[in-house]
Amino acid sequence: xxxxxxxxxxxxxxxxxxxxxxxxxxxxxxxxxxxxxxxxxxxxxxxxxxxxxxxxxxxxxxxxxxxxxxxxxxxxxxxxxxxxxxxxxxxxxxxxxxxxxxxxxxxxxxxxxxxxxxxxxxxxxxxxxxxxxxxxxxxxxxxxxxxxxxxxxxxxxxxxxxxxxxxxxxxxxxxxxxxxxxxxxxxxxxxxxxxxxxxxxxxxxxxxxxxxxxxxxxxxxxxxxxxxxxxxxxxxxxxxxxxxxxxxxxxxxxxxxxxxxxxxxxxxxxxxxxxxxxxxxxxxxxxxxxxxxxxxxxxxxxxxxxxxxxxxxxxxxxxxxxxxxxxxxxxxxxxxxxxxxxxxxxxxxxxxxxxxxxxxxxxxxxxxxxxxxxxxxxxxxxxxxxxxxxxxxxxxxxxxxxxxxxxxxxxxxxx
Amino acid sequence: xxxxxxxxxxxxxxxxxxxxxxxxxxxxxxxxxxxxxxxxxxxxxxxxxxxxxxxxxxxxxxxxxxxxxxxxxxxxxxxxxxxxxxxxxxxxxxxxxxxxxxxxxxxxxxxxxxxxxxxxxxxxxxxxxxxxxxxxxxxxxxxxxxxxxxxxxxxxxxxxxxxxxxxxxxxxxxxxxxxxxxxxxxxxxxxxxxxxxxxxxxxxxxxxxxxxxxxxxxxxxxxxxxxxxxxxxxxxxxxxxxxxxxxxxxxxxxxxxxxxxxxxxxxxxxxxxxxxxxxxxxxxxxxxxxxxxxxxxxxxxxxxxxxxxxxxxxxxxxxxxxxxxxxxxxxxxxxxxxxxxxxxxxxxxxxxxxxxxxxxxxxxxxxxxxxxxxxxxxxxxxxxxxxxxxxxxxxxxxxxxxxxxxxxxxxxxxx
Numbered sequence: 065x066x067x068x069x070x071x072x073x074x075x076x077x078x079x080x081x082x083x084x085x086x087x088x089x090x091x092x093x094x095x096x097x098x099x100x101x102x103x104x105x106x107x108x109x110x111x112x113x114x115x116x117x118x119x120x121x122x123x124x125x126x127x128x129x130x131x132x133x134x135x136x137x138x139x140x141x142x143x144x145x146x147x148x149x150x151x152x153x154x155x156x157x158x159x160x161x162x163x164x165x166x167x168x169x170x171x172x173x174x175x176x177x178x179x180x181x182x183x184x185x186x187x188x189x190x191x192x193x194x195x196x197x198x199x200x201x202x203x204x205x206x207x208x209x210x211x212x213x214x215x216x217x218x219x220x221x222x223x224x225x226x227x228x229x230x231x232x233x234x235x236x237x238x239x240x241x242x243x244x245x246x247x248x249x250x251x252x253x254x255x256x257x258x259x260x261x262x263x264x265x266x267x268x269x270x271x272x273x274x275x276x277x278x279x280x281x282x283x284x285x286x287x288x289x290x291x292x293x294x295x296x297x298x299x300x301x302x303x304x305x306x307x308x309x310x311x312x313x314x315x316x317x318x319x320x321x322x323x324x325x326x327x328x329x330x331x332x333x334x335x336x337x338x339x340x341x342x343x344x345x346x347x348x349x350x351x352x353x354x355x356x357x358x359x360x361x362x363x364x365x366x367x368x369x370x371x372x373x374x375x376x377x378x379x380x381x382x383x384x385x386x387x388x389x390x391x392x393x394x395x396x397x398x399x400x401x402x403x404x405x406x407x408x409x410x411x412x413x414x415x416x417x418x419x420x421x422x423x424x425x426x427x428x429x430x431x432x433x434x435x436x437x438x439x440x441x442x443x444x445x446x447x448x449x450x451x452x453x454x455x456x457x458x459x460x461x462x463x464x465x466x467x468x469x470x471x472x473x474x475x476x477x478x479x
Numbered sequence: 480x481x482x483x484x485x486x487x488x489x490x491x492x493x494x495x496x497x498x499x500x501x502x503x504x505x506x507x508x509x510x511x512x513x514x515x516x517x518x519x520x521x522x523x524x525x526x527x528x529x530x531x532x533x534x535x536x537x538x539x540x541x542x543x544x545x546x547x548x549x550x551x552x553x554x555x556x557x558x559x560x561x562x563x564x565x566x567x568x569x570x571x572x573x574x575x576x577x578x579x580x581x582x583x584x585x586x587x588x589x590x591x592x593x594x595x596x597x598x599x600x601x602x603x604x605x606x607x608x609x610x611x612x613x614x615x616x617x618x619x620x621x622x623x624x625x626x627x628x629x630x631x632x633x634x635x636x637x638x639x640x641x642x643x644x645x646x647x648x649x650x651x652x653x654x655x656x657x658x659x660x661x662x663x664x665x666x667x668x669x670x671x672x673x674x675x676x677x678x679x680x681x682x683x684x685x686x687x688x689x690x691x692x693x694x695x696x697x698x699x700x701x702x703x704x705x706x707x708x709x710x711x712x713x714x715x716x717x718x719x720x721x722x723x724x725x726x727x728x729x730x731x732x733x734x735x736x737x738x739x740x741x742x743x744x745x746x747x748x749x750x751x752x753x754x755x756x757x758x759x760x761x762x763x764x765x766x767x768x769x770x771x772x773x774x775x776x777x778x779x780x781x782x783x784x785x786x787x788x789x790x791x792x793x794x795x796x797x798x799x800x801x802x803x804x805x806x807x808x809x810x811x812x813x814x815x816x817x818x819x820x821x822x823x824x825x826x827x828x829x830x831x832x833x834x835x836x837x838x839x840x841x842x843x844x845x846x847x848x849x850x851x852x853x854x855x856x857x858x859x860x861x862x863x864x865x866x867x868x869x870x871x872x873x874x875x876x877x878x879x880x881x882x883x884x885x886x887x888x889x890x891x892x893x894x
Contacts, residue, residue, distance in 0.1 A: 080811065084835060163856050169845060171855055178867050179837065257691070261867050276672070280692050282868045303890040310892035396495065418885045420499060422594065430584055430888025439893075440586055440884065441578050452593050452676050452881040453697045454869040466867040469855065470833045473845025475718040477725035478854075 066244050068252035072207055072259035074237035075180045079205040082238050083177040087154040089232065090201055096228035097197065098146045104224055105139045111220040112189070119213045131187040132213055142193045145444060149197045152443040155462045156203045170472040175465045177203030179261040182253055184209045184275060186267035189217040195264075196225055196239055198446050202464035205238040207260060209253055212245035219243050254279040261466075262454075266447055269374070284459070287450035288374040289319030289402035291432040294391040294417070296408035297330040303429065304407040305339050310431040311405065313346045317376050319448060320403050320435040324371070324381045326391045329355070332384045336360055348378045355384035371398040388413045392420045399423060402450050403432040424450060424457035481659050483667035487622055487674035489652035490595045494620040497653050498592040502569040504647065505616055511643035512612065513561045519639055520554045526635040527604070534628045546602040547628055557608045560859060564612045567858040570877045571618045585887040590880045592618030594676040597668055599624045599690060601682035604632040610679075611640055611654055613861050617879035620653040622675060624668055627660035634658050669694040676881075677869075681862055684789070699874070702865035703789040704734030704817035706847040709806040709832070710750060711823035712743040718844065719822040720754050725846040726820065728761045732791050734863060735818050735850040739786070739796045741806045744770070747799045751775055763793045770799035786813040803828045807835045814838065817865050818847040839865060839872035 085093075101108070112134040119132055134142075161173040181204045185191045192210060199206045210218040222241040229236045242249045254263065257280040264284050265275045272285050293311050295304045311322035327335055332355065340350060340360045350356075350363040351370050357363055363382065370381045371394070385391045388406070395404050405427035406417040414428040425435045435458065437445025442460030449455040455463035500508075516523070527549040534547055549557075576588040596619045600606045607625055614621045625633040637656040644651045657664045669678065672695040679699050680690045687700050708726050710719040726737035742750055747770065755765060755775045765771075765778040766785050772778055778797065785796045786809070800806045803821070810819050820842035821832040829843040840850045850873065852860025857875030864870040870878035 080835075080837070083837070165854065165856055167849065167854065169849060169854075277695050282697065282866060284868070300890070306890065306892050314893055420495075422495075422498070423883070425884040425886060427886045427888060430886060430891040431893050433893035434582065434584060434886065434888075434891065435884075439580065439582065439584075441580055451697060453699070456881050457884050466871050468838070469840040469850075469872050471840060471842045471845060471849065473842055473849075475715070475721065476845040476849065477721050478729055478846050478848035 066242065066249065068242060068249055069256060069259070071240040071242065072180070072253070072256040075205045075207045075240050076259040078235040078237040079177070079179045081235050082200070082205050083179065083203045085203060085234065087156075089234070090154065090203070091150050093200060093228055093232045093234060094146055094150045094197055096231050097193070097225055098143050098150075100224045100228050101139065101143050101146070101193070104220075105136065108134060108139060108217065108220050108224075109136065111216040115214055115216045124213060128187050128213070132189065132217075134189050134217055138190060142190050145194050146197045148444055149201050152201065152461055154201065155465050160467060167476050168474060169476055172470045173467050174470055175462070176468045178464060178466050180205050180207065180259060181464070182207045182209070182256070182260045182263040182281060184250060184253070184263060184265045184267070184271070186211040186271065187213055189214040189221060191266060192218050192221040193225075194444070195446055198444055198461060198464060200238065202461050204464055207240050207242070207253065207256075209242045209250055215243055215245060251278065254281060257281045264446060284449055284455055285451050286447040287402070288400045289321070289448075289450070290324065290372065290374045290398065290400040291320060291322045291402050292324045292326060292395045292399060292404045293322050293432065294326040294385070294388070294395070294404070294406045295328060295331065295335060296388060296406060296410060296413055297328040298409035298413070299331070299407040300409060301331065301335050301338070304335065305342060307405065307407055307429070307431050308339055309342050309346070311433055312343065312348060312380050313378070314431075314433055316378050319374070320432050321376070322380070322405075322432050323373065323375050324383070324398075326383050326385050326394060329384050329386050332356075333359055336382070343380060346378065348380050350380055350382055352382040353384060356382045374400065388416055392417060396420075396422050400450060402448070403427070403435040405430060405432050424448070481657065481664065483657060483664055484671060484674070486655040486657065487595070487668070487671040490620045490622045490655050491674040493650040493652040494592070494595045496650050497615070497620050498594065498618045500618060500649065502571075504649070505569065505618065506565050508615060508643055508647045508649060509561055509565045509612055511646050512608070512640055513558050513565075515639045515643050516554065516558050516561070516608070519635075520551065523549060523554060523632065523635050523639075524551065526631040530629055530631045539628060543602050543628070547604065549604050549632055553605060557605050560609050561612045563859055564616050567616065567876055569616065570880050575882060582891050583889060584891055587885045588882050589885055590877070591883045593879060593881050595620050595622065595674060596879070597622045597624070597671070597675045597678040597696060599665060599668070599678060599680045599682070599686070601626040601686065602628060604629040604636060606681060607633050607636040608640075609859070610861055613859055613876060613879060615653065617876050619879055622655050622657070622668065622671075624657045624665055630658055630660060666693065669696060672696045679861060699864055699870055700866050701862040702817070703815045704736070704863075704865070705739065705787065705789045705813065705815040706735060706737045706817055707739045707741060707810045707814060707819040708737050708847065709741040709800070709803070709810070709819070709821045710743060710746065711803060711821060711825060711828055712745040713824035713828070714746070714822040715824060716746065716750050716753070719750065720757055722820065722822055722844070722846050723754055724757050724761070726848055727758065727763060727795050728793070729846075729848055731793050734789070735847050736791070737795070737820075737847050738788065738790050739798070741798050741800050741809060744799050744801050747771075748774055751797070758795060761793065763795050765795055765797060767797040768799060771797045789815065803831060807832060811835075811837050815865060817863070818842070818850040820845060820847050839863070
């Protein structure tokens with residue numbers, strides 16, 4: 065087996081250089097990566113073809129094969145992503161606070177890179193470049209562990225990043241890759257708390273749960289999105305219909321898609337038949353509580369388990385509630401604290417919902433689908449955190465930094 | 480055994496109320512806690528006397544007995560601490576960013592309470608009140624697990640907080656306490672990731688390591704302080720002597736005390752005999768590298784292990800280095816990333832040190848002893864974080880909060 069600890073140490077040591085790299089240097093690196101991706105796109109698609117044929121032989125599903133595919137078009141998108149990151153302002157060095165204390169000390173709170181970041185992800189090989197570009201721009205080094213199906217593609221992509229590092233005179237160990245299908249390598253990586261500052265897992269709920277349980281390195285989990293839309297009695301029902309339809313149907317496989325609809329009992333009889341018809345037209349399966357079933361007769365009964373579930377599919381759970389309080393209680397209890405929206409004409413109910421819902425993003429009169437780094441104005445994102453520590457919601461460059469206190473004295477000692 | 484999960488659920492549910500409590504309400508609660516502590520100080524000392532006599536019978540060391548003692552004077556300090564927290568501004572509700580996006584969405588990033596905080600600590604019972612007061616002011620609820628020797632004192636203190644909660648009309652489960660000496664309760668607490676948002680351990684390196692390994696709840700570790708002072712060749716040697724002496728001797732048992740002295744080789748022969756004499760006068764044991772031993776003949780030889788150690792005692796490791804680069808490399812390799820200081824007359828070396836040392840607090844020309852919440856102007860602190868995620872350095876009220884995005888729309892859907 066490859067020596068995971070040795071690679072973690074290399075990434076740690078390289079971070080001592082990267083954390084002091086200038087913005088100009090880091091952008092030169094990203095430009096070089098973009099250039100190499102362009103000139104070596106043929107080798108990338110070749111490596112990807114080998115991964116795909118091996119995956120086909122082993123019987124990978126069509127959905128996973130699609131995720132694994134790195135077409136010319138996707139390579140172009142990946143390059144555009146790197147170019148976007150070049151354009152983002154460098155967060156490192158920002159002075160967040162500056163205080164002169166009675167002791168005479170000048171205390172500055174400065175944004176600095178986190179250091180060495182572990183990233184564990186599944187099928188999609190574009191993550192190798194997307195995540196690495198963001199980490200490097202924020203002055204971090206990375207230890208990557210991708211899905212075993214993508215191992216040839218990822219090896220090639222990491223090779224390209226290493227060439228670019230070498231060409232601009234930065235340590236090639238700023239990016240290391242665990243190029244082994246051996247699952248023990250992941251367990252080993254989770255024990256590198258001496259060398260890695262954080263692990264960011266991206267993938268299935270099962271993968272993330274495993275990592276959270278086993279890791280002695282701090283984890284920033286990108287959990288599931290059991291997102292809700294609550295349609296209040298005072299809602300503009302046409303607007304509500306558009307929002308619910310968009311939140312459910314526009315891209316059902318992503319974490320900010322709505323999975324549940326809560327409807328105020330006063331408007332249930334008017335609203336539910338309309339939205340049901342609209343959703344049916346998009347082949348959405350409806351699962352309702354007993355009140356819903358009495359209005360929409362082709363809905364399936366929802367089980368207790370349904371209220372907790374993230375379908376990531378064309379399925380919607382529907383429940384009738386008696387007021388905004390019951391909606392809030394339901395969402396805080398069953399939700400995953402990702403993104404939830406109220407559609408209402410009542411300002412007070414709206415503000416109450418925003419205040420009391422314990423989620424990363426809470427909306428009045430908009431689709432939950434807006435929770436992402438681009439829409440929120442952070443630029444590219446490395447993911448969406450559903451935990452509360454360090455980063456909550458879309459994680460951009462700033463969330464890939466930490467702080468340090470720089471203190472200027474003139475001989476002060478503590479009395 | 481007591482039902483740890485049940486208490487974690489209660490704390491979680493109470494947090495739904497506390498997170499929406501107004502500043503006025505939270506301050507009324509803290510005033511009530513201060514009042515009850517005053518009026519019940521006799522019962523507290525009585526409970527403490529029972530803990531102390533049990534601890535004496537079981538042979539607890541004098542140092543630990545001292546930490547366990549809650550004298551009238553310490554109770555007065557504890558009350559003053561609560562009154563300080565009343566005076567601090569409430570961080571909850573602060574608008575950190577506000578952006579109008581091209582989509583028309585108004586996105587606000589708001590400071591909100593973390594939620595339910597687990598605190599695991601050892602002998603000192605004052606932590607029960609200090610930590611709880613800070614958590615409550617930031618709108619958090621707490622599940623406490625104190626040292627088993629302090630169980631009677633802690634039970635009484637938690638009883639007082641619960642009375643205060645009840646008197647001001649807040650849920651008494653805003654603070655729960657695991658009043659069992661059974662160590663399995665800790666293991667059980669570390670598995671409550673469904674109900675606790677974070678665990679803050681305070682205590683020995685061993686305790687914190689155990690918690691970090693076992694917890695599925697995110698942990699904010701308060702690690703050790705292997706702090707350094709580097710005396711550069713251009714240092715004002717009188718100033719350097721005062722800073723080294725203060726950093727080592729003023730309070731050797733705390734995490735921001737210096738444990739290592741690095742001296743530039745050009746001034747070693749002048750500086751080392753002076754500082755050695757000064758430190759000897761305070762009974763500091765000196766352990767040096769070979770260069771140091773050739774100058775100070777009564778120093779003991781330092782082992783490799785010494786360079787990693789936090790003594791928390793009147794012991795100092797001394798090493799001669801050839802320049803600021805070697806000092807930086809040594810500190811980043813052997814240090815604990817807590818607080819490190821350079822004494823120098825060379826501005827460039829100073830700034831290089833501030834930039835390249837990877838520690839929570841880095842100083843030019845001042846004692847490392849200043850790393851704390853009061854000295855940094857954060858007000859009271861719940862501890863000093865040596866990790867990089869969420870909070871680094873002194874943790875005050877702001878570090879006991881997280882953020883949430885509130886989004887105001889007018890019917891926006893994602894294209």
